């Protein structure tokens with residue numbers, strides 16, 4: 214307020230407009246809408262040539278307020294300030310008269326602009342003078358509302374409020390008071406989150422009698438706005454807003470059951486709107502039919518909005534799509550875990566190894582089985598996987614190279630089984646698969662001490678040799694020179710091995726996996742003499758049950774499986790009993806001269822393996838319990854584990870009687886002449902086949918046990 218000018222206390226705006234033909238310099242003639250805006254500035258005395266309105270942002274702003282139907286923002290050109298002049302209106306008030314040019318094309322749509330005069334330029338003092346009260350005005354161009362505009366033919370004007378028509382609402386008649394008081398109360402609820410509800414500013418409900426004989430294609434009635442009664446609702450937290458709470462009711466006075474009523478709700482997203490949209494004129498709007506059924510005065514209904522069926526269908530489509538997605542995820546998971554889609558690329562990708570990371574020593578065969586030869590291999594030093602290898606990165610590699618078609622499928626079953634079982638410290642880990650020259654190589658952890666059966670036989674032979682030399686391991690501490698301690702095995706170690714197998718079986722049980730082929734030959738011994746359970750080619754799960762004995766496994770098979778019943782983890786318990794027997798005979802041959810076909814008859818008659826020489830009676834008792842006819846009578850692996858631990862306490866590493874005394878005369882060593890490493894193919898019988906007599910075996914068993922079976 215310096216420079217001898219008075220401060221501007223307030224200002225107000227008035228508006229006048231007219232259509233005028235302007236000629237654009239480039240692009241030819243184009244209709245322009247010229248609008249005269251008049252701003253009254255109280256407290257500002259007129260002074261010739263002193264004041265000016267600049268065409269910059271702080272002085273005059275003309276903001277377009279987009280409305281829901283305005284979609285062509287890019288084609289909208291900003292209005293131009295054509296001219297400004299100041300008029301003395303007396304009483305210390307100056308009027309600023311501005312001529313603004315708007316693009317007429319856009320006026321064919323209803324458009325709203327906000328004009329704001331924020332400051333005027335004081336030419337005398339060469340500075341901007343901020344207005345204490347900004348002169349601002351929202352102007353909606355609807356032609357006839359702008360004085361002088363003649364756009365009856367050129368511009369079509371819709372007089373119903375331009376707002377987002379809302380379809381996400383439901384109406385329900387809650388009360389109908391007829392005939393005493395013909396009035397209907399309609400409860401209207403708007404769905405949450407519909408149309409970004411939280412951003413909505415106003416909701417307007419119209420209702421009125423629908424036009425006679427008029428109905429849109431969608432079954433809407435057409436409201437004659439002149440006859441419509443109007444209720445307005447607004448958002449909460451507005452001073453003058455009390456009715457809104459997302460559910461509101463509408464009362465139709467003088468309800469006439471013979472005519473149709475309509476309802477329409479709209480919401481305005483433009484937060485700068487301070488007043489509800491204005492309804493004027495004689496336009497007609499389409500609305501949802503509000504049909505009151507008068508079949509029963511007690512329960513009345515309103516027909517759902519016309520598009521509710523469509524919404525329901527869309528809803529169902531979403532549910533179906535969701536279920537489909539779940540199904541796809543489920544199938545992918547099953548494929549990924551190897552239960553379905555055998556050999557699918559996704560899972561083989563996971564285990565497929567680079568051919569160059571593996572070197573196979575073709576001349577070093579570490580074993581032969583039904584499904585191929587096992588070679589020693591080595592992984593390159595830069596291979597780092599989840600399995601910890603020895604310092605030479607050695608691995609065992611099984612190949613399917615010479616297998617026929619049916620054996621090849623068994624070979625792949627073994628790989629799939631290993632994937633299903635997963636990793637555990639007592640389980641032989643699958644490292645991966647390599648495809649080389651069209652053959653698949655099964656790469657596994659390498660156990661330098663081979664399989665448990667050969668391991669035990671080797672120890673027993675050495676210990677028998679020592680016995681032959683008169684060395685009694687349990688009596689005197691023999692001189693170190695006479696004994697290779699790596700080649701003997703203590704009772705304590707036998708317990709440890711049994712306990713570790715039990716742990717591996719508990720792990721399988723925790724995954725509801727039945728091994729089906731548990732035997733000492735399928736247990737590997739690592740370089741540090743620990744157990745690694747192997748051979749998962751015959752595993753079964755609750756979804757893939759097994760009810761046939763595995764080839765070459767009859768002697769380890771539970772009775773129910775020999776009978777063709779389904780194998781369970783308790784069937785593995787039976788097999789474990791036979792493995793315990795193998796451990797405490799140090800590699801004895803169960804049912805030494807009985808062929809597979811004779812096993813079921815023997816077992817059904819009650820014949821059980823005899824007590825190994827030197828075996829603790831508690832352990833033999835445990836074995837017998839694992840061979841009980843009814844699976845549920847057998848101990849579980851966790852019970853077995855506890856029983857083994859209890860028994861093992863008697864045999865600490867430094868106990869005085871810590872080694873088995875082996876009787877070479879036992880019948881289960883009789884066919885020990887054959888190497889156990891010989892491949893167990895059907896054409897190459899593992900053991901010499903001799904005659905057998907079940908009755909004789911049973912009586913022999915009874916003799917050894919000391920009681921009748």
Ligand SMILES: Nc1ncnc2c1ncn2[C@@H]1O[C@H](COP(=O)(O)OP(=O)(O)OP(=O)(O)O)[C@@H](O)[C@H]1O
Pocket residue numbers: 579580581582583584585586587609611641657658659660661662663664734735737748765893
């Ligand atoms: N990961 C390994 N580490 C060390 N030796 C192994 C490994 N895998 C197998 N072997 C040796 O190779 C032999 C043959 O194994 P393979 O799995 O082919 O047959 P198997 O298990 O003995 O008999 P089956 O024919 O019943 O499967 C084993 O007995 C074992 O001595």
